[in-house]
Amino acid sequence: MALAVEVSNLVKRFGDFTAVDGISFSVSKGEVFGFLGPNGAGKSTTIRMLCGLLLPTSGEARIAEHDIYRETELIRRSIGYMPQFFSLYPDLTVRENIEFYAGMYEVPRARARERVEELSGRLGLEGLLDRMTRTLSTGWRQRAALATALVHQPPLAFLDEPTSGVDPVTRRQFWEFIDDLAREGTTVFVTTHVMDEAEHCTRLVIMHDGAIIAEGTPEEMRTRYVQNMVEVQAAPLWEALEALQASPLVREAALFGDALHVQLREEVVDPAEAVRQALGEAGVAVEAAECIPPTMEDVFVALARGGEEAVREASP
C-alpha cells in the first residue's frame, strides 16, 4: 500500500532543547492516523515539519511522496493544514476566507464556489457563510477553519486538535465528517486530547518528550499496554480516591466521569478484590468494583506517566 507519510529518524532541536528526538513512523493512504501525546510532547512541532513550515534538524520524511527538504512547495500543494490556533482572517466572512484560500491553491473560481457550497453543506455552515469570522464562537470557527483547510481537496489533511473547545454534538459531527473524508480517500492525520475520539482512528501513535512511546490500532493499544484496570463506584468518592492513591498496590487512581478508574500493579492477582479490601480497610463503602478493559484515556495516562517516570529516573 502506498504511503502518505513516511518519517524516519526525524529530529528537531531548538537551541539545546530537543523537541523531536528521532521519531519514525508511516501512514498509509486513506488512514485516519491519530497522533497523540501530552501537551509539549512535540506533536505540533512534528506537524509543522511535515507541512514544510519548519526545517528539521536532521532525519528524513516524505509527504505525499515528496521530500520534506527539497519539495516543500509540492508538499504544501498536496496537503491541507488546520493549525491548532485560529488562523483565519477575523475581518473576512467565512465565505471570503474559504475563497481566499481557494485562490491561494489556484482552485478555479467556479470550482471554488462549488466547494464552498459542498463543504458548508457538509459542515453545517450554510447559514453562517456571510458572517464575519471574528463574531463566530469557537466551534463555528473550527468548522470554518476545517472547510478552509480542505477547499482544494488535498489528498492528505493535517488537523491539529480540530475539536478543541467544541461541544459534544459538534464533536460527533466532526468525526463523522472525518470518517467520510477517509472513506473518500483522503488521508487524515489528526491530533486530539479527547481519548474517546482516538477510537475513531485506524492507527495511533503516542508521543512523549519528543519520542514515540507506543503505536498500534486502538484495540491493540487497549489490550497491549494496560492490565489490571478496575472501575469503582463508592461513596464518598473523594475518600475512596484518597485511600486508593495511598495504597501501595495502586499504580494510578483517578476520576473517570463520576466513577474511579484504578490501575493496580502487575503483581496483583485479583484486582477487584484488592480494591474492595483497600477501601474496606479505609472504611469507605464500596458500591461496585469490577475489572474492566481499560479505556483509551487509561492507556494514555499509563503510558505518559510511565514515560515521565522513566525521564525522572534518567535525570537525578
Next chain:
Amino acid sequence: MNRRRMMAVARAEWIHIRRDPRSLVVILILPVFMLLLYGYGINYDLDRIPFAVWNLDGTQVSRDLIDEFRQNRYFDLRESVLEQRRIEELLDERKVVFVLVVPPDLGGTVGAGRPAEVQFVLDGSDTTRASVALGYIEGVLNDFSGQLQAQWANRQGTQVAAPFTVYPTILYNPDLRSRPFIVPGLIAVLLTLLAGLLTSTCIVREREWGSFETLIASPAAAGEIVLGKLIPYIVIAFANVVLSIVVGWVVFGVVPLGSMALLLTASMVYMAASLGIGLFFSAVSRSQQMAILFAVLLTFLPTILLSGFVFPLRSMPTIIAAIAQIIPATHFLVIIRSLYLKGAGLEILWPQLLVLAGFAVVIVVVAAGRFRKRL
C-alpha cells in the same frame, strides 16, 4: 489605595521591561541617539553667509564698507556684480543670500554729512536664513556708521556723539549661539516622545495579551493599577533625564546655569505629566495601535509645533497661543530654557512648576477615572 496591590502591578511591569532587553536598550539609547542627531542637525547659526556686491560708487567709503563685510567671519563675498540682471540670477540660483548694492556717490553723501542709504537685496524664500542674515548685516552696519561718525567728528575737530549708539548687552547667551537654545528644547521634546511611547501601550497591551481579564477580575482598584503602571516608567524616565543632561553637557557643552536639583525635579514632574498622558490613552484605547496613534497625534505633534520649541509663542494667533498653554511642554520649555540659559530659580519658575504638577495629578486621576474594570 492599597500599597501592596499597587506595587504588585509595578513589579510585574518592571519585570516585563527587564525581560525584554531589546526594548530596554531602545528606551535608553534612542533618546541619546536622537539628541546627538538633532543636536548636530538643528542649528540656526549661519557661518560664512555668501553674498555679492554691486558697487556703483567706487570711493574709499564704499570700499571700506565692503571690506567691513569681507573681513567679518560671518560673511563670504562671492562676486562683484556688474549689472542688475546678475543680481536676480545669483539669488535665483541660491548662490548668495543677499546682494549689497552701493548707490552712486555714497562717498559724497557721507562726506557732506548727509544721511546715506545702501540697499540689501535678500532672498526671502528661506525666512529663517534671511532674518538671521539681516540681523548680522545690521550689526555690521551699526559698527560701520559708528566708525564713520567718529571719523567725521574728528575731522570737524569736535566730539559729536551720535544720538544713539546701540551697544547690545546680550544676557544669558551672549554669542547668540543657537545650540544652548536648541539643546534644552530638544531634550524636552525627546522626553515627551519617549514618555508617550513608554506608557501608551502598557495597559492596553494587557488587553491584547489576555492578562487583562485576570487583572480586572481581581480586587485591584483602578487607581492602584494606573499608579502601579506609572512607577517603573518614572524610574526609567529619571534615567533618561540624567542621560540627556549628561549628553548635552559632554557632547554639546551645554550646561545649565541654574540649580541642577531644580532641573531634575522639574524634569521629573514633567515626565510624570507626560507619562500620565500616555497612561490615559492606554486606559481608554482598545488596541495598541490606537493608543500609539493617539499619543503621537495628540501629544507629540503639538509638543513640537505649538509648545514654542520651533515657533515662538509670541508669533502665534491668540487662540493657538491659548491652546499652547494646555500643552505641558510649553511650560516645561520655559523652565528648562530658563534653567539652562538664565539660571533662573524657583522664585521665578514656581508658576510653571505648579502648572506641571497640577497637570500630572489631574491626568493620572482622570486616567484612573476613565479606566473601567469591565470588559
Next chain:
Amino acid sequence: MSGDLAVQVRGLRKAFEDVVAVDGLDLEVGTGEIMGLVGPDGAGKTTTLRMLCGILLPDAGEVRVAGHDAVRDPEEVKARIGYVPQRFSLHRDLTVNENIAYLADLYTVPPGTWTARREELLEITQMAPFRDRLAAALSGGMRQKLSLICALIHRPQVLLLDEPTTGVDPLSRRDFWQILYDLPRQGVTMLLCTPYMDEAARCNRVAFLHQGQILRQDTPAALRESIHSRIFEVRCRPQHLAREMLKRLPLVEGVEVFGDRLHVTLRPEAAPAEAWRALREAGVGELAPREVEPSLEDVFVAMGGEVENRKSEVGNGEDGESGGTGVSPILPSGEPPPPRTGETPVPPGGK
C-alpha cells in the same frame, strides 16, 4: 436571599449589539456545590461567567455571588471569588512563582499564609519543578494548572472556571481535577463550564444552557435517567454501510462511531430486534448488540434534538433568525458570539 446560596442569578440578560447572548437566565448554586454549566458553542456560558465575576455589566437581572451584588458591589465579589478565564490570562513574561506572587499581592493575601498554600498547590499539580519557568515556556496543560493555582491562592469562596481543560491532555486534566475535587470539602463552591461530558458527570448538578437560557438542570444521575431512548453497542461489518443504513431507519434516533463499534440510539418505543433484523436483511454482519447506560453526552445530544423539535413546532424565523435550516440540530444560526478579549471587539457595555 438565602445565606446558603453561593451564587444566585435572576433574570440575567445581556445583548451585544443585535445578538442576545444571555436571555433571562436563572441559576442557583448552593455553598459547597460543584455546578456544571454545559451547552453548545455560543450558548452564553462565557458571557454568564463574566457577569458573575463582575467584569461585564448585565443589561438586566440580579446577580449575587458570595453574598454580594455583582452589579452594585463588583469589588466585594471580586475579593471573594477565583476566576479562571477561557483564554490564558496571566503574564507570559513572568515565571510561575512570580505570577503566583503577583496574584497573592493583588488579593493582599497575608505573606505568611500564601507561600505554604503555593507549595501545596504546586505539589498536587506536579508543577513544583517548573516554578522558575516563564509562563510563556509552559505547555498548554501546565499553563492551565498555573491559572488554577493563581485562582486559588487567596482561598476564594467561589471558583468560576471557563472551560479550564480545553486543549489540555488527559494527564494534566487528572492533575487539575485532583485539586478541583478537593475543594468542596473546604467549602468552596464551584461553577464550571466545560465541553467535556465526563467532567460534567463529576458535578453535583449540571445545567444545560441554550441560547442564553437554562433548559434543564439536575443531578447527572437524574439527567441520565431522563433519557428514555435505549442505547446499544454493536459491532458491524462493514461499519460505514451499517451506519448509513441504521440512520435511515425511523426507529433509530442516532448512530455514533466508537472505533470498531457503533452506538445506536433507538426510540423509546422501538423494538431493538427490528433494527438488527433490518441490518441482517441489508447484508451487514452484526455482532452481539449490548445495551449500554446512557452517558451524559447522550443526554447532551438528546437535549439538542429536543431543542430542534421545539423549534420546528414553533415554526421558522419566529424569533427573527433566518437561515437556521440545515445547520446542526442544536445550533441555529445567529449564535451569540462569546466575546473574547483581544480577538473580537469588546462589546459596547465595556465603555
